[in-house]
Amino acid sequence: KNKIRNWFKKERREENIQEGRDALEREMRRNLMTLTDEQHDAFMEALARRNRCNSVEEMYAAIGYGGLQISRMLPKLKEEYTKLQATEPKPVTVELKRMHSSDGVIVEGIDNCPIKFAKCCSPLPGDEIIGFVTRGFGVSIHKRDCANARESMRHPENADRWVRAYWDEAEKENYKATLDIVCIDRANLVSDVALALGDMRVPIYSLTARAAEQGRARMSVTVGITNTEHLNSVVARLKKIKDVVSVTRN
Known part of the structure; x- marks a missing residue:
C-alpha cells in the first residue's frame, strides 16, 4: 500500500x-x-x-x-x-470621526490632544488647514498650501500621518500673527502704529523697529488675531497710517 x-x-x-x-x-x-x-x-x-x-x-x-x-x-x-x-512597523492611523480638540481646532479622530501651530506658515482661523501627527508632540497644524506640508505629503511614509483638521467656529481665541511693516522713516512712527492697534483693541505681543536703506524703516509686530477677516481689517488700518508703504503677513 x-x-x-x-x-x-x-x-x-x-x-x-x-x-x-x-x-x-x-x-x-x-x-x-x-x-x-x-x-x-x-x-x-x-x-x-x-x-x-x-x-x-x-x-x-x-x-x-x-x-x-x-x-x-x-x-x-x-x-x-x-x-x-x-x-512589522505599525503605521500611525486614526479613526475618521470628527471630535473636538484643543486651541480652537477640530481634528478628525483625535480628542483633546496637544496642538501646536507650525511656525513655517503660522495658520489663522479662515486659512484652510491640515494636521500632521508628530512623533513627539500631538498634532502640528499647517496651512494646506504650506510648502513644507506639500513636500511632506509627497513621501508615502508620511501619508497616514496627515489628518483632516478644521477651525472650531464656536471657539473665539486670539492667535498670534506677525506683520512686517515697511515705511518711510520718521519720528513717532512706532507710537502711531501702537496707537492704531490700541484703538482696535488688538493685543501686541512684540514690536521691533530698525532703520533700512534709502530713508526707510522696517517694523515687525506680533499681534493677537481672531481670524483672517480680523487680520485683514488690522492690515487695512495700519496701511492708513502716514508714511506706511506696505504691510504684509510674515
Missing part, C-alpha cells in the same frame, strides 16, 4: 502542489491573514520548516495529498503570522 501511495504521490505531484497551495491560501483568507509579495516567500519557508518539510513545494504537496492536514497545522500558521505582524 505504501508503494502504491508513493507512486501516486509522484504521479500527481504538480497537481498536489497546486491543490495544497490553493487550500492554504483559502485558509489564510478565512483567517484574515494577508502577506505582501516581499513577505510571502520568507513566511512560507518558515512555515514549511515548522511542519518538518524540506521545501515549500513539499509542504504544498503534503497538504494536497492529505499527508499534512491544515486543521493540525493551523496553530503553527497563526503563530508564524503573529510573529510576522510583531516585526
